Amino acid sequence: MSSSPIGRRGQLALLGLSTAILLLTAVHVAWPVLAPVVFALFIIALVWPLQSALQRRIPRLLGVVVTVLVVAVVLAAVVTAMTWGFSRAARWLIADAARFQAMYQQAAEWLEGHGFAVTGVFGDLLTPGRMLGTVQAVAARLQTISSFAIVTLVFTILGLLEVDLVAAKLRALPNQAIAARLISAARDTGTKLQTYMLVRTVMSLITGALVAGLAAAAGLPLAVEWGVIAFALNYIPFIGPFVATVFPTLFSVAHFGSWEVPLALFCGFNAIQFVVGSYLEPRIAGSALSVSPFVVLLAVFLWSFLWGLPGAFIGVPIVIAALTVCAQFDGSRWVATLLAGSSPPKT
Secondary structure, eight states: OOOSHHHHHHHHHHHHHHHHHHHHHHHHHTHHHHHHHHHHHHHHHHHHHHHHHHHTTSOHHHHHHHHHHHHHHHHHHHHHHHHHHHHHHHHHHHHTHHHHHHHHHHHHHHHHHTTOOOHHHHTTTTSHHHHHHHHHHHHHHHHHHHHHHHHHHHHHHHHHHHHHHHHHHHHTSSOHHHHHHHHHHHHHHHHHHHHHHHHHHHHHHHHHHHHHHHHHHHTOSSHHHHHHHHHHHTTSTTHHHHHHHHHHHHHHHHHHSSSHHHHHHHHHHHHHHHIIIIIIHHHHHOGGGOBOHHHHHHHHHHHHHHHSHHHHHHHHHHHHHHHHHHTTSTTTHHHHHHHBSSSOOOO
C-alpha cells in the first residue's frame, strides 16, 4: 500500500529510528563491557606518541610496560587529588550538618509562611544520617570506579600490543582507498583527542587555580579543596562546572550566614567558568576541535544517561572521534560539516 516515495521514506525513517533505539539500548545494557573498551581506545589514542617513541628505542613489550606505568601514575595522582578534595569537603559538611539543618528550617518556615510547603518533600535531606548515607554512597561509587580503572588498564595493555598489527591489516585490505581513509581517520582522531585533553587539562588547571584564589580571597574554608574539585569536574563539560560552582556557593551560605558574600562568590565562580570555558578554551583549541555547543551538551547528557559518570566524561571525545571519521568519507562528510562549530572540520 505504501509504494509512493513518501511512504517509503517514512518507512525508512521509522526503521532508522527503531534501529537507533535498539542500538542505544544495547549500548546501555552492555556498558560494563563496552565502556572499558572505549576508555582503553581513548587512552591508547592519548599515549600512542609515547609508546611509539619508546618502542623505537626499547623492546615493544617493555615500552608497553613503561607506558602503562605512566598512565597508572597519572590516573592515581588525579584520583588521589579528587578523593582528597571531596573527602575533606564531605567531612566539613558532616561537621556543620547542624548549621545546615538550622538554615533549612528557617528557609522552610519562611516558605511555608508564604504558602510553599517543603517540609514533607525535603524534610530529612540535610539530616546527619542522610548526609552520612550520601558520603557512603559516594565511597561505594569510588570503589566501582577503581574496579573499572583496572579493567580499562588491562584492555589498554592488550590494545597497545595490537596497534601495529591492526595498522598492518588495514594496509593489506584489497581496497586501498578505504584503507588509507581509515588509517588517516585513526591518525587524525588521535591527534584531535590529544589536543582536546591537553587543552582541557590546561583549562582545568587555570579554572582550579582561579577558583581556589577567589575562595581564599573571600575567606571561604577549604579554598584549595574547592580548587581541586573545580579542576577535576572541569573535565565534564556543562555538568562539572555547574556542580563546581554550586557546591562552594552553598557552603559559603552556611559559613557566612548571609547572602551578600555567597552571591558575590557565585557570580565570581560563574565568571571564571565563562571566561575560561567560553573564551580562552575555544581560542586555544582552534577550529580543529570545533563542535556545535548543542552537540556537546547532547553528548554529555546522552552518554551520562547511558553510562553514568564515565559517559559524561567520554561523551565529547566520542563525538570528536565520530565526526573525524565522518569527515574522511564523501558520503558522511555532510554530517561532520553540519555538526561542527564555527567552521567545518578539515579533511
